[in-house]
Amino acid sequence: MSIKKTLRNIDIRKKKVLVRVDFNVPLNKNLEITDDKRIVEAIPTIKYLLENKAAVILMSHLGRPKGKVVPKMSLEPVSIRLGELLGKFVKFIGGDCIDSKSKKIASNLKYGEVLLLENLRFHPEEEGVFFSNDSNEFAMENFAKELASMGNVFIQDAFGTIHRRHASTIYIVKHIEDSAIGLLVEKELKFFNDMLENPVRPFLAILGGAKVSDKINIIENLLNKVDSIIIGGAMAYTFLKSQGVSTGFSLVEDEKLDLAGELIRRAKEKKIDFLLPIDHTVIDKFDYSNRQIYEDTKIQITVDEAIPEKFMGVDLGPMSIEKFSEIIKFSKTIIWNGPVGVFEIDKFSKGTLKIAKNIATATDEGAISIIGGGDSVSAISRSGIDKRITHISTGGGASLKLLEGKELPGISVIPEINEIKKKC
Numbered sequence: 001m002s003i004k005k006t007l008r009n010i011d012i013r014k015k016k017v018l019v020r021v022d023f024n025v026p027l028n029k030n031l032e033i034t035d036d037k038r039i040v041e042a043i044p045t046i047k048y049l050l051e052n053k054a055a056v057i058l059m060s061h062l063g064r065p066k067g068k069v070v071p072k073m074s075l076e077p078v079s080i081r082l083g084e085l086l087g088k089f090v091k092f093i094g095g096d097c098i099d100s101k102s103k104k105i106a107s108n109l110k111y112g113e114v115l116l117l118e119n120l121r122f123h124p125e126e127e128g129v130f131f132s133n134d135s136n137e138f139a140m141e142n143f144a145k146e147l148a149s150m151g152n153v154f155i156q157d158a159f160g161t162i163h164r165r166h167a168s169t170i171y172i173v174k175h176i177e178d179s180a181i182g183l184l185v186e187k188e189l190k191f192f193n194d195m196l197e198n199p200v201r202p203f204l205a206i207l208g209g210a211k212v213s214d215k216i217n218i219i220e221n222l223l224n225k226v227d228s229i230i231i232g233g234a235m236a237y238t239f240l241k242s243q244g245v246s247t248g249f250s251l252v253e254d255e256k257l258d259l260a261g262e263l264i265r266r267a268k269e270k271k272i273d274f275l276l277p278i279d280h281t282v283i284d285k286f287d288y289s290n291r292q293i294y295e296d297t298k299i300q301i302t303v304d305e306a307i308p309e310k311f312m313g314v315d316l317g318p319m320s321i322e323k324f325s326e327i328i329k330f331s332k333t334i335i336w337n338g339p340v341g342v343f344e345i346d347k348f349s350k351g352t353l354k355i356a357k358n359i360a361t362a363t364d365e366g367a368i369s370i371i372g373g374g375d376s377v378s379a380i381s382r383s384g385i386d387k388r389i390t391h392i393s394t395g396g397g398a399s400l401k402l403l404e405g406k407e408l409p410g411i412s413v414i415p416e417i418n419e420i421k422k423k424c
């Protein structure tokens with residue numbers, strides 16, 4: 001297995017170190033940070049660099065400004081929170097991350113000081129998607145060159161964006177003396193690699209969410225790794241329908257029925273427990289796009305796995321919750337991605353919250369638990385049990401790619417230990 005350089009393999013003393021972090025934190029209407037986990041998780045790398053006398057220049061995006069300056073997506077509130085967490089003043093000048101002012105401050109930055117550049121995505125060249133294909137590469141390359149000119153070394157520590165082919169995650173590496181991954185990315189990779197390559201058994205995967213199509217590659221890859229798979233959420237109905245079970249007007253991907261049936265067949269062949277719900281919470285009317293029910297919406301629990309014609313499944317039923325709880329209890333490695341019901345509505349969040357609690361209890365009793373980002377993370381936070389989980393990933397999309405067994409673009413470009421940097 002190739003071993004990528006980490007910041008410990010690089011001489012950073014008295015260097016200007018450009019660090020790609022993921023400070024894409026949620027802000028409320030008053031521009032206050034409502035969850036600072038991503039800033040907190042970046043602290044070990046920043047502290048390591050400061051303790052080793054580097055000058056630290058941080059780069060991040062925030063939100064989706066689509067290549068334009070959107071003042072409410074400024075990183076200023078992040079610079080203040082970061083300063084509080086570091087117990088140290090963080091320079092922030094806003095404006096344009098590559099203009100002469102930013103470059104001057106970066107060039108005068110002393111070792112042991114921190115500068116946070118303004119939102120990279122105020123520049124369309126960061127994502128590149130806003131240009132025609134021909135000019136894309138050129139624009140991204142030039143933007144990356146400008147960023148790289150501010151430092152000597154690049155550290156990739158933005159796990160949340162590491163699956164994206166952006167200027168500050170891919171192109172920058174070609175234009176700087178040396179690059180490595182940071183401590184957060186190293187930690188994320190270690191948890192996912194250890195789990196996928198060397199799990200303590202029994203190994204259970206719980207997959208939920210809206211679409212089978214988003215998670216087919218994950219299921220295929222996990223069929224070679226796990227002992228059991230629990231499928232919940234809307235995904236479960238496509239699998240049930242593939243087995244001839246009635247699913248009412250639940251969300252079903254009809255074009256994936258054959259594939260769903262094939263995956264169940266393969267799981268059986270490999271003697272993997274492939275568990276689908278055995279009962280459901282169902283409703284007869286739903287404003288799904290706004291995740292709202294009507295005053296006269298009927299809510300019922302089915303007697304078995306079949307859903308009546310005029311109803312739609314929105315959560316697990318009590319028998320499924322009990323059955324899945326037992327499996328979770330006896331598992332020693334648990335990976336979870338995706339809610340098992342329309343958890344945004346309290347009445348349909350029972351299954352998801354119960355799964356979260358059971359995973360926490362199994363972890364208390366010695367299991368290793370990994371939550372793969374996105375909605376499952378918000379369910380865990382809602383249940384107030386985040387501290388009891390072994391690892392909560394900071395990257396939804398990136399963790400999905402790792403579960404698919406794919407390499408992440410932002411990791412591929414980082415040199416391996418002992419690899420000599422080629423001249424650009």
Ligand code: AMP
Binds near residue numbers: 233234313343
């Ligand atoms: P994903 O982004 O694929 O993880 O999907 C998350 C979404 O799946 C959430 O917004 C849930 O509301 C939705 N979801 C979960 N269970 C169901 C269900 N039974 N029917 C419809 N949507 C669901």
